[in-house]
Amino acid sequence: MSRPSESPAGLPEPPRQRRGRPAAPARTRGRTPAVVSDRTPGLDRxxxxxxxxxEDALLGCFASVRWAQRLAAHRPYPALDALLAxxxxxxxxxxxxxxxxALAAEVSPGLHRTAPHSAHLALSAAHAAxxxxxxxxxxxxxxSFRPSEHPDQVLAGIRTRLGxxxxxxxxxxxxxxxxxARGRIIELVTGTLRADEPTGIRAEAWTEGRTEGRF
Incomplete structure (x- = not known):
């Protein structure tokens, strides 16, 4: 996992925070909060x-051309929080x-191949419905869920939303x-592997500087 880089000389360090929770913005004079400095090598790249x-990297997070073009056009972003906002x-x-x-490019959440056959059948039927x-x-x-909780959460979610x-x-x-999209962007620029993303190819490409045809 990549760690945030040191703040540039002359800028205050961001407040320490628990992993997974955004840092509270620092107070400034007036009503406009200061941007939290959480620059990472991935964000710089x-x-x-x-x-x-x-745009190609953003389309891997959310496959809407309009969305990707808008975010790419508004670079540079001073911090991850600004990009997420x-x-x-x-x-x-x-x-x-x-x-x-964007939906057309999505794949419904499934089960690990080692899950019981009956569970695969139940989830397949739920997705079809x-x-x-x-x-x-x-x-x-x-x-926000552990991988072991995913099957129950997905089945419960489908049943609820069918109503x-x-x-x-x-x-x-x-x-x-x-x-x-938020979770994928965080993975993209920090290398933090999300629980429902078994591979971190996009994140590694940006945080470790791999080209893979992108740079």
Whole structure:
């Protein structure tokens, strides 16, 4: 896992924080909070990468071209918090067709291959029922759960959301997609492996400086 770099000379160090919780912004005069300085090598590389490389990496986090173009165009970001806030704002502004574009690239959460056959059958049936009702894959951010809890959480989530009407589920799906994008961006620029992402290829490419056709 990559660690935040030292603050540039002359700037205060960010307040210490527990891992997984964003640092509270420092107080300044007036009502505008100071930006937390949590620069990482991955963020520096993201800021300095070509537009095409940045957009490609962002599309791996949330497959909406409009969303990726907007975030890439507003670089550089002074801190990870600023990038995450911009990602949220861009996600909230998406039209239904943009969300549909991103959804089309998603894969529904599944089970490890060693899970019991009966569990695979149950989850497959649940996914099929969901897709039949709403016309797209089921997505759910599992960042706050241990891998062992994922099957139960996914099944419970599908059962609950099958009771939604289409408008209600559209709102829930958009929020889950936004949360997924946040977790993937954090992985991208810090190398922090998320619980529901078994590989960290994108993060390693940025935090360790691998090219893989991007730089």
């Amino acid at each position: 993201f800021n300095s990468a070509s537009t095409a490389a940045a 911009a990602a949220d704002e861009a996600a909230y502004d998406l039209a239904p067709e943009d969300l549909g574009e 969901y897709e039949c009702r709403f016309g797209h894959v089921f997505v759910m951010c599992l960042d 939604h009407d289409r408008d209600e589920e559209r709102v829930v799906t958009a929020d889950e997609m936004r949360r997924l």
